[in-house]
Amino acid sequence: MKTVSLTIDGKEIKAPVGEKVLWAALDNDIYIPHLCARHDNSAPDASCRLCWVEIEGKSRPVTACTETVEAGMVVNTKGQAALRLARTAIELLLASNEVDCASCAKSGACELQKIAAHLKVKLKTRRFKKILRHLPVDSSSPLFTYDPNKCVLCGQCIQVCRQRLGIGALGFAHRGFNRRMTTFGDQPIGQSECQNCGDCVAACPTGALCFK
Amino acid sequence: MTNTKEKTKITEQTRRLLNRFSRKRGNLIPTLQKVQEELGYLPREAMLEVARFLDIPEIDVYGVVTFYNQFRLNPPGKHSIRVCLGTACHMKGGYITLDAWKRRLSIDRGQTTADREFDLDTVACVGCCVMAPVTVVDDKPAGQVEPTKVDGILLSFEREREKRGKEKR
Numbered sequence: 098m099k100t101v102s103l104t105i106d107g108k109e110i111k112a113p114v115g116e117k118v119l120w121a122a123l124d125n126d127i128y129i130p131h132l133c134a135r136h137d138n139s140a141p142d143a144s145c146r147l148c149w150v151e152i153e154g155k156s157r158p159v160t161a162c163t164e165t166v167e168a169g170m171v172v173n174t175k176g177q178a179a180l181r182l183a184r185t186a187i188e189l190l191l192a193s194n195e196v197d198c199a200s201c202a203k204s205g206a207c208e209l210q211k212i213a214a215h216l217k218v219k220l221k222t223r224r225f226k227k228i229l230r231h232l233p234v235d236s237s238s239p240l241f242t243y244d245p246n247k248c249v250l251c252g253q254c255i256q257v258c259r260q261r262l263g264i265g266a267l268g269f270a271h272r273g274f275n276r277r278m279t280t281f282g283d284q285p286i287g288q289s290e291c292q293n294c295g296d297c298v299a300a301c302p303t304g305a306l307c308f309k
Numbered sequence: 310m311t312n313t314k315e316k317t318k319i320t321e322q323t324r325r326l327l328n329r330f331s332r333k334r335g336n337l338i339p340t341l342q343k344v345q346e347e348l349g350y351l352p353r354e355a356m357l358e359v360a361r362f363l364d365i366p367e368i369d370v371y372g373v374v375t376f377y378n379q380f381r382l383n384p385p386g387k388h389s390i391r392v393c394l395g396t397a398c399h400m401k402g403g404y405i406t407l408d409a410w411k412r413r414l415s416i417d418r419g420q421t422t423a424d425r426e427f428d429l430d431t432v433a434c435v436g437c438c439v440m441a442p443v444t445v446v447d448d449k450p451a452g453q454v455e456p457t458k459v460d461g462i463l464l465s466f467e468r469e470r471e472k473r474g475k476e477k478r
């Protein structure tokens with residue numbers, strides 16, 4: 098496999114040609130917050146807006162999940178401008194999230210907790226007004242529960258459902274604040290085409306999808 | 310609301326319309342527009358047909374239909390009620406007017422009454438802000454529509470219906 102050399106946070110690393118900066122960093126134990134990217138997806142959604150990095154020669158921060166590595170590239174994951182964008186993104190997500198870690202099954206393994214800690218943002222941040230969605234929890238599946246109020250719309254579950262399994266039971270619907278991961282006609286998941294493989298639950302970075 | 314006979318009819322109608330389109334995903338929106346033009350709305354069966362035709366997940370059709378304001382999931386009523394929530398109307402209590410309509414018709418925005426007399430939705434500024442709060446009733450903007458006026462408008466529709474009923478007899 099052909100590789101290129103680049104520098105991330107002063108560390109000299111090698112990455113396969115065509116690799117995205119995000120995966121190059123993660124493979125070398127350099128953490129960059131991320132929610133929506135999947136390594137097997139060659140056309141990233143880049144929708145979570147968390148993976149900001151600064152690259153020498155570029156005037157503005159870029160999303161690491163869409164930026165392809167180049168020989169001699171100098172990446173900084175700790176730049177103030179990049180961190181500021183990432184912090185705003187996580188604070189906006191937290192502003193419409195219940196954040197009831199105390200009674201959440203995912204607590205401890207939740208990406209939101211990890212990202213907030215990494216960015217030094219309090220989970221109970223008050224920067225933005227809290228507006229909750231108050232959507233009903235769906236426990237129709239025999240295998241798992243879906244709490245849309247804890248969903249960050251990263252699309253991981255949707256991606257595995259179709260790329261890996263070719264089912265496509267899940268998707269996004271509605272617009273703006275009402276946007277949510279759902280099924281055709283907003284049916285309960287248990288009555289949809291879902292075949293209970295559980296891969297979506299494994300892919301969920303938050304407590305939105307949890308095994309029963 | 311839709312019975313089996315109506316459902317089969319919808320499926321057949323949709324199939325006929327789809328014949329004119331090629332099976333390209335890029336055709337999703339024009340296809341939906343055509344179907345809505347014919348049927349007046351996008352019933353469940355029609356969306357399922359479109360998904361099958363384009364060979365895409367059903368939820369993707371539903372996602373597009375619920376994203377764009379131009380698509381409706383419910384049949385149009387005989388009368389259309391559009392409550393303006395543009396900036397001026399919002400400031401003048403458009404939301405209160407909307408609530409009044411919702412309560413009186415017992416439906417939410419985007420829905421149609423069970424008797425298919427009224428459908429309710431919102432619009433964003435119809436260009437006559439001086440009359441705020443505006444409700445567009447059957448394409449005609451009505452001004453200063455506060456909750457009492459909502460009752461008035463409904464009453465006049467009722468009168469009309471009574472009159473029509475009498476004339477028929």
Ligand code: FES
Pocket residue numbers: 130131132133134142143144145146147148160161162163
């Ligand atoms: S991981 Fe890059 S935008 Fe979500």
Ligand code: FES
Pocket residue numbers: 393394395396397398399433434435436437438441443
């Ligand atoms: S805001 Fe309602 S007409 Fe302009």
